Amino acid sequence: DAGVTQSPTHLIKTRGQQVTLRCSPKSGHDTVSWYQQALGQGPQFIFQYYEEEERQRGNFPDRFSGHQFPNYSSELNVNALLLGDSALYLCASSSTGTGSSGANVLTFGAGSRLTVL
């Protein structure tokens, strides 16, 4: 049973360019969240997708956008790249539930390391 898969694993871009990162969630999961992790820091929440809609968003500018497809896979797009966008981008999947049951435990992919020159 495959876990969360992300692609590409590494990429290098220059300032002003655009990048698309891809994520396939763990089998059985329907919610995808994206996190940005700068070197030496903890992951910071970018946004979350469920039922092909952005459900929650962190404190990130509109340059960061995403999409979820009917098969639950997701893309993260970043436009007009800045040097400060260099980071490890982590995709995490989880399973929704109704009511008060169920804990919000995330399964993470190995990440896509973006370097902006």
Added chain:
Amino acid sequence: SQQGEEDPQALSIQEGENATMNCSYKTSINNLQWYRQNSGRGLVHLILIRSNEREKHSGRLRVTLDTSKKSSSLLITASRAADTASYFCATDKRASTYLYNQGGKLIFGQGTELSVKP
């Protein structure tokens, strides 16, 4: 912004010793989780403690939660070289909803870098 503050930022111990990491947070929570990360790779979930629990065990892991002090600790007993990693606490403020789980928005601390020397 990050809610969790972890202490210490770095910890170096010998194999066989116990390692204790602390986490403080700012707002009320639904649960608190600990994750482990090896060498800048993906995070792996270790243990979850709900807001109405005070202590939880899983193998060599022991987690405590003090909601009055808004703090948690992670104890790893009889550490091994393979425990070398960064450890993060993450808080979940999610209020349960009838329609769908608003899960996914975990707020992570800055992490404790643990080094276990053989």
